[in-house]
Amino acid sequence: MPDDFLEHCLQILEERGVRLEDIADCARYLQADYHVDLTAEELEESVRAVLSKRETQYAVMTAIELDKCAEEGKMSDKYLTDALMRDEALFGSDEVLAYGICNTYGSIALTNFGFIDKKKYGIIKKINREGKNTGRCNTFLDDVVGAIAASAASRFAHRWKREESE
Amino acid sequence: MPDDFLEHCLQILEERGVRLEDIADCARYLQADYHVDLTAEELEESVRAVLSKRETQYAVMTAIELDKCAEEGKMSDKYLTDALMRDEALFGSDEVLAYGICNTYGSIALTNFGFIDKKKYGIIKKINREGKNTGRCNTFLDDVVGAIAASAASRFAHRWKREESE
Amino acid sequence: MPDDFLEHCLQILEERGVRLEDIADCARYLQADYHVDLTAEELEESVRAVLSKRETQYAVMTAIELDKCAEEGKMSDKYLTDALMRDEALFGSDEVLAYGICNTYGSIALTNFGFIDKKKYGIIKKINREGKNTGRCNTFLDDVVGAIAASAASRFAHRWKREESE
Amino acid sequence: MPDDFLEHCLQILEERGVRLEDIADCARYLQADYHVDLTAEELEESVRAVLSKRETQYAVMTAIELDKCAEEGKMSDKYLTDALMRDEALFGSDEVLAYGICNTYGSIALTNFGFIDKKKYGIIKKINREGKNTGRCNTFLDDVVGAIAASAASRFAHRWKREESE
Numbered sequence: 001m002p003d004d005f006l007e008h009c010l011q012i013l014e015e016r017g018v019r020l021e022d023i024a025d026c027a028r029y030l031q032a033d034y035h036v037d038l039t040a041e042e043l044e045e046s047v048r049a050v051l052s053k054r055e056t057q058y059a060v061m062t063a064i065e066l067d068k069c070a071e072e073g074k075m076s077d078k079y080l081t082d083a084l085m086r087d088e089a090l091f092g093s094d095e096v097l098a099y100g101i102c103n104t105y106g107s108i109a110l111t112n113f114g115f116i117d118k119k120k121y122g123i124i125k126k127i128n129r130e131g132k133n134t135g136r137c138n139t140f141l142d143d144v145v146g147a148i149a150a151s152a153a154s155r156f157a158h159r160w161k162r163e164e165s166e
Numbered sequence: 167m168p169d170d171f172l173e174h175c176l177q178i179l180e181e182r183g184v185r186l187e188d189i190a191d192c193a194r195y196l197q198a199d200y201h202v203d204l205t206a207e208e209l210e211e212s213v214r215a216v217l218s219k220r221e222t223q224y225a226v227m228t229a230i231e232l233d234k235c236a237e238e239g240k241m242s243d244k245y246l247t248d249a250l251m252r253d254e255a256l257f258g259s260d261e262v263l264a265y266g267i268c269n270t271y272g273s274i275a276l277t278n279f280g281f282i283d284k285k286k287y288g289i290i291k292k293i294n295r296e297g298k299n300t301g302r303c304n305t306f307l308d309d310v311v312g313a314i315a316a317s318a319a320s321r322f323a324h325r326w327k328r329e330e331s332e
Numbered sequence: 333m334p335d336d337f338l339e340h341c342l343q344i345l346e347e348r349g350v351r352l353e354d355i356a357d358c359a360r361y362l363q364a365d366y367h368v369d370l371t372a373e374e375l376e377e378s379v380r381a382v383l384s385k386r387e388t389q390y391a392v393m394t395a396i397e398l399d400k401c402a403e404e405g406k407m408s409d410k411y412l413t414d415a416l417m418r419d420e421a422l423f424g425s426d427e428v429l430a431y432g433i434c435n436t437y438g439s440i441a442l443t444n445f446g447f448i449d450k451k452k453y454g455i456i457k458k459i460n461r462e463g464k465n466t467g468r469c470n471t472f473l474d475d476v477v478g479a480i481a482a483s484a485a486s487r488f489a490h491r492w493k494r495e496e497s498e
Numbered sequence: 499m500p501d502d503f504l505e506h507c508l509q510i511l512e513e514r515g516v517r518l519e520d521i522a523d524c525a526r527y528l529q530a531d532y533h534v535d536l537t538a539e540e541l542e543e544s545v546r547a548v549l550s551k552r553e554t555q556y557a558v559m560t561a562i563e564l565d566k567c568a569e570e571g572k573m574s575d576k577y578l579t580d581a582l583m584r585d586e587a588l589f590g591s592d593e594v595l596a597y598g599i600c601n602t603y604g605s606i607a608l609t610n611f612g613f614i615d616k617k618k619y620g621i622i623k624k625i626n627r628e629g630k631n632t633g634r635c636n637t638f639l640d641d642v643v644g645a646i647a648a649s650a651a652s653r654f655a656h657r658w659k660r661e662e663s664e
Binding site: 406 | 574
């Protein structure tokens with residue numbers, strides 16, 4: 001049922017070590033230059049809104065399933081498993097899936113994603129490291145989390161601007 | 167090994183019922199308005215070039231693995247399995263992965279993809295139907311095949327134009 | 333002032349020969365396979381919503397200004413003027429600007445755009461022709477109109493689906 | 499004539515204060531984490547290759563023409579002129595045009611662009627500032643320069659990887 005998908009996504013994210021507040025903290029980091037005293041709580045509503053979109057939800061499910069299938073050795077394609085377990089730098093499909101989330105929040109979301117994907121702040125840094133040094137695969141997860149944070153920050157900026165101009 | 171990835175991709179595509187010449191025929195269809203007497207053979211080289219790019223190769227492997235994991239009941243996410251088995255119209259991640267392939271061939275490739283994705287010509291029609299009426303899941307496959315054909319047609323158009331202007 | 337931008341955009345579109353109902357008719361055409369008895373009026377609200385987004389509004393203004401500057405000989409770059417007046421097939425930036433509009437409406441909007449851009453239905457056909465046979469330049473306009481129609485159709489499909497599932 | 503477009507683009511960039519070596523330095527900055535001792539000269543060939551693509555060339559011409567038309571008061575749309583002269587944060591079409599360049603170099607180019615667009619390194623910082631404090635308009639220029647640098651860095655990374663694996 002559609003309305004349960006938000007809860008479902010929050011749950012599978014948490015099972016992979018990512019909480020709503022971790023993503024909100026990344027979104028806050030992206031907005032920090034513009035609003036110094038913004039708190040992560042203020043961005044939680046935005047993260048929730050991004051996670052309520054059907055396309056985001058399916059992207060999150062697809063990303064986490066791919067990581068799990070790779071780390072559990074369920075895939076039939078050994079070259080794919082290998083690329084995912086190594087977090088191959090030129091893989092590409094992980095960022096592409098993330099762009100699918102950002103796209104619906106406009107061009108600022110994409111810029112935000114590029115920045116946090118390279119900076120690897122907070123939870124993104126944590127899961128990225130975890131995916132490299134252990135048997136865990138977080139190849140798709142870190143990008144999807146970055147994309148949600150980038151989209152939430154962009155959504156917040158657009159709303160804040162709109163209120164300001166009213 | 168990098169160079170084997172082209173052969174690997176041709177093989178896993180064939181296992182799912184898609185041959186190089188089927189994709190070339192879709193590419194020819196997309197160029198038919200501009201070059202009436204073009205043959206599918208002339209476009210095979212372009213399809214092969216698209217399939218030689220690392221990002222295309224990983225997208226093909228990811229797409230086929232997702233379809234297979236869904237139809238073999240290997241996924242742990244039952245909502246995702248359900249969406250893939252139904253070829254849910256608003257799923258979105260299948261087209262997003264396909265855009266990742268088209269993007270590297272410029273804006274005409276994206277337009278071509280949109281057209282053939284709606285028209286469902288040739289092999290795309292066949293695998294799309296197969297994915298709806300049987301236990302087969304071709305949700306990602308039809309988009310990836312459309313994207314390769316669209317990119318090959320765009321690549322051909324750009325080269326033809328270049329030669330003409332020399 | 334923000335709220336006037338919708339009216340401003342409707343006005344500059346009309347000055348270039350494109351009315352709200354023409355775009356709604358293109359959106360209806362894109363949805364016709366799914367909802368046979370849909371009327372263009374039912375899609376006007378969706379077109380209006382797409383045109384209310386700030387990013388769409390700026391894209392429309394940019395597109396129309398470029399066409400006008402080209403046809404009025406105001407540009408300092410003669411190669412650019414030449415490409416725009418010829419509606420050069422491999423130009424690309426016109427479709428790129430259009431994708432910027434579609435992106436915020438998800439992957440179906442992009443597919444819709446690719447289809448109508450090749451089919452050139454209704455007002456798109458008219459302005460495309462006008463831009464080729466006269467001193468008029470509609471190189472950017474036809475793509476932007478196609479993108480608004482494609483986005484409106486996608487927005488309608490998503491809402492219709494949502495209501496159905498409630 | 500096609501082959502002259504590269505020289506034409508280098509010339510109009512230089513007229514706006516951007517030299518080939520400035521862009522190469524931005525590309526080097528983007529690769530610095532991976533190759534510490536890389537020189538800007540080694541990336542000049544990559545920048546040149548990006549600027550040899552037809553879609554890049556037209557995007558550069560379009561971007562510079564828009565900035566010039568705005569700053570010379572040639573535009574008929576005063577809202578557009580105003581947004582461009584202010585370098586309005588939520589404008590969007592400037593980044594969209596830049597993505598059109600990055601897209602053809604894969605997903606890493608997009609990530610690179612997001613990073614440098616926020617960091618505003620080197621020449622990008624200079625033209626961004628110049629566009630804010632004077633009568634100059636560099637709203638489109640800084641994004642296009644960032645996109646070329648991001649694409650050149652991505653192209654370099656892909657080639658370097660390929661050679662390494664041979």
